[in-house]
Amino acid sequence: MGREKKNSIRSRAVNFLLVISLPALLLIFWEIGVRNGSINGNVIPAPSKLFDTFIELIKKGKLQEGLLISFQRVIQGFLIASVAGVTLGFLMGIFASFNRMLSSLVNILRPIPVVALIPILIIILGVGESANVSIIVVGALWPILLNTTAGVMSTDRKLLELAYVYRLGKPKQYFKIILPSALYSILTGLRLGVSGAWMSVVAAEMIGATSGIGYLIMFSKSLAQAANMYVLVLVVGIIGYLIDKLLLMLQNRISKRFVAGRG
Amino acid sequence: MGNETILSIKELKKDFRIGSETVHVIGGISFDVNKGEFISIIGESGCGKSTLLKMITALESVTAGEIRIDGKTVTRPDEKCTMIFQESRLLPWLSVEKNIAFTLPPDMSKEKKRELVKSHIELVGLSGFEKALPSQLSGGMQQRVSIARALATAPDLLLLDEPFGALDAFTRINLQDEILKIWQKQKTTMLLVTHDIDEAIYLSDRIIVLSAKPGKVKADIKVSLPRPRRRSDIEFLRIRRSVLLELFENGSQEDLEYYI
Structure with missing residues (x-):
């Protein structure tokens, strides 16, 4: 021992x-x-300089302020994308005809980079919160939707046969067999969705916002504050990494509890 | 008991289309099962014996002919009839007791459910494992849970699709005894599909031998040995030989000797 x-x-x-x-x-x-x-320290400032800048940004409260706004947007967009993605993905997994109806549309929209949609969404919705949140929704939606569909479709057919022979109703099949079967896959989708949302919020704020961490990066660039810019970009990376780690931990914990026998 | 027919199969046929070809899997089967009987269906693989059970539970459609349970033609799963599959088919995220409760009718009261679950866990000898997850049980124990789950729904007709096929010899013999005990106690009509001749003789009142491609009833052998049966009994071996003769009609005498 x-x-x-x-x-x-x-x-x-x-x-x-x-x-x-x-x-x-x-x-x-x-x-x-x-x-x-x-x-050249003016273009690429030294790490020690970046650290000082980081402390300074926190002391002034600018970093926290920007992050708070970005987080709020991410949460809003992610929640909308989750509800939409899980619902649509679930229906696409269960109903083959619904899947056929939507799949071509999904497959055309999905490969479009979120950045390419930003100008379109800004034209439609105008500069403002609804455009920002919409961009995040798009950035988070696809992995959630696709993983939900895949999870639903991977349900063990033998369990569905059992449900049929034992005359269990459709709602019981959907929510007590298919949903738990798909849970692990759905959680994977949600995890990737949060990452997508985080990347999208930075992109959205760099182009069409006057607040948030993405805006701060663009603002630093326009004032040629190289150190600020680097610090902010690094913070974006580190936060993305932490979010993913945290959600992976959550996913494993949840699936250990509810998806027993899955490793 | 009596001679009341619970399951009646008439001129039943099943074709499968594989690509552009039509395969005749079952080519006109007829037999009746009386209430309380224990019947085994035996035949080499490809004789359509599992397909037959799937048709009785409406998992497969009927190409021609008719299946009646208690006089009613089967078009969807009949509430009097339940099946135990080769694999236990338990929900991996539910405990033993929740798995058994899972298939009970939704309109049943909670107390009644609890009572049924408890008594059936006892019946299959799994007391103490109520909260265990399927992954924590051995294959034999998992199959016991699925037997308890089937019996808790109080079927008049229980179909068993090679339920012991995937288990080791010891577990298999144990579970055969268990099923026999349950059958003697509850008098549920049992229709067992198997490829194990000893199992069929040990358990059943009648053995229906199917031929393959297309599946047809080749023999309907009555087993009137008293229970408990001994696998080394002279009469047991005589029946074994006659089943083998039916199964390997075309085989040489040497093949037969090998199996005996």
Whole structure:
């Protein structure tokens, strides 16, 4: 027991070192590069400068303010996309005719990058919250919809046969057999949907907003505040990473409880 | 009991279309099952014995002929009839007791459900495992749950589609005894599809032997040995031989000796 525990602590430490080593090395060379002049500090400021800027942005409250607004938009857009995506995806998974009706439309709209839709949505909805939220909805919708459909369609046919022979009603089949069967896949879709929403909010704010973290990036660029810009972009990346980690943990916890026997 | 017919099958045919070809899987089967009887259907693979059960539960359509349960022609699953499948088909996210309650009629009272679930868990010897998930049970125990689930719905006719086929020999023999005990206690009519000759002789009152391609009734053998039966009994072996003779009519005597 003791040895096993020690080993697992050691292997965790090794893992951590492996994960951290490349970014750390990059930061060290970056810092050295700026200090000895081989990297232009005005274009690419040193990590130490970025850290100072980060602290300064927090002290002024600008970062939190921007993030709060972006989060609010993400939550709104994500909720709408979840309801729409799960509902449509579920119906497409169950009813073949509904699937055929929608699938060509979905397959044409899906490959369009969200960025390409921003001007169109702004023209239709005008600059404002509804355009911002709509962009996030589009960015989150597809993975939710497609994963829900796939999950529904992967329901074990043998369980549906059982339901038929035992004369269980349709609602029971849909909500007690198909929905739990699809749950893991739906959660995967929601997780990818949040990532999509986060990327879309930054894009939307860079183009058509006067607040939020995406706007702050564009604002820094126009004032040539390189350090601010880098800090904000890094924050966007780190938050995206944390959101994904958090949701993966949530997904595993939920599926352990409700999708027993799935590994 | 008596000689009341519960299941009547008349000139039943089933064709499958595979590509542009029509395959005659079942080519005119007729037999009756009386209330309380234990019947086995035996035949090599491809004789349509599982298809037959699927037609009785309306999972497959009827090409020609007729199936009647208690005089009523089958067009959708009959409430008097339930099936136990080869796999346990439990919902992996539900506990043992919830799996058994799952197929009980929605209009049944909660107390009645609880009572039925409890008594059937006892019946199949799974007391103490009420809260267990299927993944925590062995294959044999999972099949016991599915037997409990089927019996809790109080069917008059229970169809068993090779329910012990995927289990090891010990578990199989245990469960055969279990099914026999339940049958003797509850007098549910049983229709068992199997490819295990010993199992058929050990359990049933009658053995219906099907030929393959297309499936037809080749023999209807009465087994009137007293129970519990012994697999090494002379009479048991005599019946075994006659079933084998029916199954391997075209085979050589050496083949037959091998199986005996």
